[in-house]
Amino acid sequence: NAGVTQTPKFRVLKTGQSMTLLCAQDMNHEYMYWYRQDPGMGLRLIHYSVGEGTTAKGEVPDGYNVSRLKKQNFLLGLESAAPSQTSVYFCASRPSRGTYEQYFGPGTRLTVT
Amino acid sequence: AQSVTQLDSQVPVFEEAPVELRCNYSSSVSVYLFWYVQYPNQGLQLLLKYLSGSTLVKGINGFEAEFNKSQTSFHLRKPSVHISDTAEYFCAVNRGDYKLSFGAGTTVTVRA
Numbered sequence: 001n002a003g004v005t006q007t008p009k010f011r012v013l014k015t016g017q018s019m020t021l022l023c024a025q026d027m028n029h030e031y032m033y034w035y036r037q038d039p040g041m042g043l044r045l046i047h048y049s050v051g052e053g054t055t056a057k058g059e060v061p062d063g064y065n066v067s068r069l070k071k072q073n074f075l076l077g078l079e080s081a082a083p084s085q086t087s088v089y090f091c092a093s094r095p096s097r098g099t100y101e102q103y104f105g106p107g108t109r110l111t112v113t
Numbered sequence: 114a115q116s117v118t119q120l121d122s123q124v125p126v127f128e129e130a131p132v133e134l135r136c137n138y139s140s141s142v143s144v145y146l147f148w149y150v151q152y153p154n155q156g157l158q159l160l161l162k163y164l165s166g167s168t169l170v171k172g173i174n175g176f177e178a179e180f181n182k183s184q185t186s187f188h189l190r191k192p193s194v195h196i197s198d199t200a201e202y203f204c205a206v207n208r209g210d211y212k213l214s215f216g217a218g219t220t221v222t223v224r225a
Contacts, residue, residue: 040122042217042218045212048211099145100164101162104157104158105156
């Protein structure tokens with residue numbers, strides 16, 4: 001099992017450019033999440049999904065969109081990148097039942113100049 | 114709203130010394146509690162979790178944590194740290210719904 005994988009690992013964008021981050025999991029988990037990590041702020045939830053075709057807003061959703069067309073994939077889009085979106089982005093997944101533990105990907109480091 | 118407070122942002126410690134990382138949470142309902150570790154340039158890895166039962170929970174790499182319901186705390190301890198324990202540690206809380214709430218993190222730096 002690869003677990004949770006994220007593509008790409010690093011990216012540099014110019015202000016106003018767009019991009020999509022891909023998260024894939026091979027554990028057949030129903031729930032998937034996108035977080036951003038900034039120094040001194042822990043992890044903040046951007047969007048999440050409780051199943052294929054469903055998405056919901058987290059704490060900091062502005063400037064991001066998501067889609068979950070397939071159960072194993074969760075995409076995070078930035079339509080017009082801003083320097084404030086410079087961060088490390090983590091994807092996570094968990095099953096709908098069980099111990100509530102989330103499994104994390106290795107992260108994507110995004111810099112917006 | 115639920116909040117998670119990690120009381121120390123940085124904890125320097127010498128190798129083979131004990132360490133305690135403090136975590137307090139606010140919630141009026143039953144919670145599930147987690148500690149995650151993040152090694153440099155890596156994702157988060159689960160150290161241990163409390164769901165129910167014994168309030169003393171043992172995790173990987175010699176870590177343990179104690180759930181104290183009356184003090185709404187879930188402090189993490191290790192009796193003797195190694196250089197390889199240098200990492201950032203996150204406390205997280207789930208109220209039985211979809212989401213985890215994370216603390217701001219505690220950076221542990223182990224020196225020889």
